[in-house]
Amino acid sequence: MSTATTDELMDLDEALARFDPVMGLEVHVELGTSTKMFCSCPTEFGAEPNTQVCPTCLGLPGALPVVNAVAVESAIRIGLALNCSIAEWCRFARKNYFYPDMPKNFQTSQYDEPIAYDGYLDVEVEGRSFRIGIERAHMEEDTGKSTHVGGATGRIHGADYSLVDYNRAGIPLIEIVTKPIVGVPGHLAPAVARAYVAELRELIVALGVSEARMERGQMRCDVNLSLKPAGAEKFGTRSETKNVNSLRSVERAARFEIQRHAAVLASGGTIVQETRHFHEDKGTTTSGRVKEEAEDYRYFPEPDLVPVAPSREWVEQLRATLPELPGARRKRLAQDWAISDFDMQSVVNAGALDVIEATVAAGSDPASARKWWLGELARTANERAVELAELPITPAHVARIVELVSAGELSDKLARQVIEGVLAGEGDPDAVVAKRGLKVVSDDGALLTAIDEAIAANPAVAEKIRGGNHKAAGVIVGAVMKATRVSRAFRLRATPAVPSAGWPPAGTERVRPRSGP
Amino acid sequence: MTDLTKRTAAETAAAIANGEVSAVEVAEAHLDRIAKVDDRINAFLHVDAEGALAAARAVDAKRAAGEKLGPLAGVPLALKDLFTTRGIPTTCGSKILEGWLPPYDATVTRRLREADVVILGKSNMDEFAMGSSTENSAYGPTRNPWDLDRIPGGSGGGSAAALASFQAPLAIGTDTGGSIRQPGAVTGTVGVKPTYGGVSRYGMVAFSSSLDQGGPCARTVLDAALLHEAIAGYDMLDSTSIDAPVPAVVEAAKLGATQGIKGLRVGVVKQFAGEGYQAGVVQRFQESVELLRALGAEIVEIDCPSFDFALPAYYLIAPSECSSNLARFDAMRYGLRVGDDGAHSAEEVTALTREAGFGAEVKRRIMLGTYALSSGYYDAYYGQAQKVRTLIIRDFEAAFTQVDVLVSPTTPTTAFKIGERADDPMAMYLADLCTIPTNLAGNAGMSLPCGLAPEDGLPVGLQILAPAMADDRLYRVGAALEAALLEQWGRPILDLAPAL
Numbered sequence A: 001m002s003t004a005t006t007d008e009l010m011d012l013d014e015a016l017a018r019f020d021p022v023m024g025l026e027v028h029v030e031l032g033t034s035t036k037m038f039c040s041c042p043t044e045f046g047a048e049p050n051t052q053v054c055p056t057c058l059g060l061p062g063a064l065p066v067v068n069a070v071a072v073e074s075a076i077r078i079g080l081a082l083n084c085s086i087a088e089w090c091r092f093a094r095k096n097y098f099y100p101d102m103p104k105n106f107q108t109s110q111y112d113e114p115i116a117y118d119g120y121l122d123v124e125v126e127g128r129s130f131r132i133g134i135e136r137a138h139m140e141e142d143t144g145k146s147t148h149v150g151g152a153t154g155r156i157h158g159a160d161y162s163l164v165d166y167n168r169a170g171i172p173l174i175e176i177v178t179k180p181i182v183g184v185p186g187h188l189a190p191a192v193a194r195a196y197v198a199e200l201r202e203l204i205v206a207l208g209v210s211e212a213r214m215e216r217g218q219m220r221c222d223v224n225l226s227l228k229p230a231g232a233e234k235f236g237t238r239s240e241t242k243n244v245n246s247l248r249s250v251e252r253a254a255r256f257e258i259q260r261h262a263a264v265l266a267s268g269g270t271i272v273q274e275t276r277h278f279h280e281d282k283g284t285t286t287s288g289r290v291k292e293e294a295e296d297y298r299y300f301p302e303p304d305l306v307p308v309a310p311s312r313e314w315v316e317q318l319r320a321t322l323p324e325l326p327g328a329r330r331k332r333l334a335q336d337w338a339i340s341d342f343d344m345q346s347v348v349n350a351g352a353l354d355v356i357e358a359t360v361a362a363g364s365d366p367a368s369a370r371k372w373w374l375g376e377l378a379r380t381a382n383e384r385a386v387e388l389a390e391l392p393i394t395p396a397h398v399a400r401i402v403e404l405v406s407a408g409e410l411s412d413k414l415a416r417q418v419i420e421g422v423l424a425g426e427g428d429p430d431a432v433v434a435k436r437g438l439k440v441v442s443d444d445g446a447l448l449t450a451i452d453e454a455i456a457a458n459p460a461v462a463e464k465i466r467g468g469n470h471k472a473a474g475v476i477v478g479a480v481m482k483a484t485r486v487s488r489a490f491r492l493r494a495t496p497a498v499p500s501a502g503w504p505p506a507g508t509e510r511v512r513p514r515s516g517p
Numbered sequence B: 001m002t003d004l005t006k007r008t009a010a011e012t013a014a015a016i017a018n019g020e021v022s023a024v025e026v027a028e029a030h031l032d033r034i035a036k037v038d039d040r041i042n043a044f045l046h047v048d049a050e051g052a053l054a055a056a057r058a059v060d061a062k063r064a065a066g067e068k069l070g071p072l073a074g075v076p077l078a079l080k081d082l083f084t085t086r087g088i089p090t091t092c093g094s095k096i097l098e099g100w101l102p103p104y105d106a107t108v109t110r111r112l113r114e115a116d117v118v119i120l121g122k123s124n125m126d127e128f129a130m131g132s133s134t135e136n137s138a139y140g141p142t143r144n145p146w147d148l149d150r151i152p153g154g155s156g157g158g159s160a161a162a163l164a165s166f167q168a169p170l171a172i173g174t175d176t177g178g179s180i181r182q183p184g185a186v187t188g189t190v191g192v193k194p195t196y197g198g199v200s201r202y203g204m205v206a207f208s209s210s211l212d213q214g215g216p217c218a219r220t221v222l223d224a225a226l227l228h229e230a231i232a233g234y235d236m237l238d239s240t241s242i243d244a245p246v247p248a249v250v251e252a253a254k255l256g257a258t259q260g261i262k263g264l265r266v267g268v269v270k271q272f273a274g275e276g277y278q279a280g281v282v283q284r285f286q287e288s289v290e291l292l293r294a295l296g297a298e299i300v301e302i303d304c305p306s307f308d309f310a311l312p313a314y315y316l317i318a319p320s321e322c323s324s325n326l327a328r329f330d331a332m333r334y335g336l337r338v339g340d341d342g343a344h345s346a347e348e349v350t351a352l353t354r355e356a357g358f359g360a361e362v363k364r365r366i367m368l369g370t371y372a373l374s375s376g377y378y379d380a381y382y383g384q385a386q387k388v389r390t391l392i393i394r395d396f397e398a399a400f401t402q403v404d405v406l407v408s409p410t411t412p413t414t415a416f417k418i419g420e421r422a423d424d425p426m427a428m429y430l431a432d433l434c435t436i437p438t439n440l441a442g443n444a445g446m447s448l449p450c451g452l453a454p455e456d457g458l459p460v461g462l463q464i465l466a467p468a469m470a471d472d473r474l475y476r477v478g479a480a481l482e483a484a485l486l487e488q489w490g491r492p493i494l495d496l497a498p499a500l
């Protein structure tokens, strides 16, 4: 079924001039517990289909759920980190609907009694801070995973057959729902949506409750969006774009929906309340299921589970052991490193906070650590499409390189070669330096002798230089390098090292050959 | 040699333990009895002769090896088909589970095996325990051994009939609104609904999760107590199971039989009388109350006004929970699958399977429950019913400040004829009038035979109710009354049943 029609879009600036966006974000996070939400099946990613299942998570007749205490603890910690109130008493509820990948045909979730509610998360965009209200965070179980084989869309309609893997069924999820996000300047709204998801991800990772890897579906986002005429009070009809699974996509989906809604509304049309599918490749959304009437999930309290009533002592204990949260940590590090919020933003965006902090801890100065991780290494990570932390170079390596540079034993150019060597698996920085013979020649005596010899061997060139033609120096430099077998770069450190022949001219500190040895 | 099938469980266990008979002989005697009579009774949906004999041989081997045997080792039992049994068919009386072989044992099943109880097979029941006559079984009704034209009660008619026809001395039932007690009453046997959470529900296929409770069925109070202790106790696989010591029911049964109930305060529930109660039932009940008084009990009338609302509340809560519990029967993972011919979508296959696989009563309750939970109706139906539930709990609490136990007829009438109420669900539902409040409140109840109604010669049941986790009181009172009645009658009531 590929009847996706092309939607009319309004120019973004025009759309934002005429309408105010109202956003709501629903984020599902798979908790990193070692067992499932209601049974003791393992949760490891990537196992053979249907090998991590039991009567409970398969929904076999007679099987019963038992709540995973670690998941409850994780939920409370997330709630606390999001400045939420923690329920003194809450229950699970059954959300009833039929779907083949849901073993019991109801999802054990929470309805009107979430474990955490009424909090907020501050995010920064372009140096401005926005407070995103958190409606609730509740616990639930994941469904199985369907693969629809055959058919054009990969969706159930039109498929020849479907395969269901229940390994994922029953994995603990926390669903975090924002309050309607209003009052954000329209042009920043998509970026704020992205920043919120990014900040939430950071927070989840900092809490250690999930790896929150979006590409693995460990964190999934639904973007709800509506427009209202600029300045109006009443919210418009919203669309719900499901499974927007990267930070970039969150921003793109929000932007696309703003433009689409605006075009519909401007042409006198009405927005249909519906779920929409996001298309990663084109950055567009298409209509999914139309919600003609609100779906009736027939929620009722889950009779197979007793209420969850976290004692206040426990909650306070958990509060006391919360790690430093990303926002506070960024503020502290920005101060320590003497950088602006804006610069900190680029560090965060590059995913370099942890590695830079570790590099500084290993002895590097903050500026150098930042320079290497955001420069050379970010480029490599980008080329290899991996995270910085996944590069085969450690913060300790980088710190050592910084140390060698500041000790004058490596130039920047040489340092880059050392990094290249480490990344190529040639060993730690010292090993690479030794193997490749990368050393700044600081033995001025040997160098001066070589220079003298080179000048003597090229009297005509020397004459040109003396006559003011400094470009001719390359020949002498080449000869010196050949003689000293020094590679790409070297450094003359002090004025006393001016050769007796009166070269280079006073005031010139560095000589850089144009080409290699 | 005496008929091994006529013995009580306690006697059989003792005979096996002292070597008078082997467990295999006992099992064979019961399997023979099943072969002889069950084509007329239809108490069993599946007889596991091989498994039963293997279990019996294991008991004999243990004894031969000098190992100490448990109090029910080698005693045969009929297990209600609502409990999962690894590798043995479990249908819940429904076509939708025909042929399903569970990959796991229910906790009750496991505990029975651990107690060396010999499971003869799976007993018949109303489909998914929904019914009061066992007529709703997809595999044909069970017949009452007292009169083959009559119902054996339900939903656990198979278990009760197996006891009454001497096919097994013990059985397991489940009681959501009276499914242990009402069949016990109309077959002249003993049935106990333990305190909710007293016996694990893990592996007991859910009808109404907040009401369902597995429990023992037997021919004597002591046998029921022995079975109760074998299956009860905390289970970490059932979150609603109670983490506390099991009430000392065996000791209570022994004390009741030997030391009586002098000084016990017994409440007669005012609401369980009047229109709809059969004269012979009322007569036997009143005689039993007088007998209790004669045994030294103090009799008090107790008013429980909210009990009048128990039946309607039950018929909102139970169907609501069942509509959700039974959603899993979708043809995707196990059981029946209809219409999987490449021409139907998954959704259609689910619909066709449920259409073909569920019986009329199950469908009726699924629809009732779906409606009651619908948005806009939830507060008026499910929400309101839960409030009634709270009021009933309060009535019980108030009652138990005045008395130690409550008594009533178990069910308003004796066994009715097969087919008599089949087309009148409301009349059928009335059979559980006296038993339902206990399920709503989660406390404990027992039914034991208290005579035959003069007008039809059929068994009448007396119900005893006790507070939650005071199950031992049921056994104390039940055993005392049983002993006094036995003295009056001169023989067990089942000796009066027609021979099969």
Ligand SMILES: [Zn+2]
Residues within 6 Å of the ligand: A036, A039, A040, A041, A052, A053, A054, A055, A056, A057, A058, A170
């Ligand atoms: Zn599992």
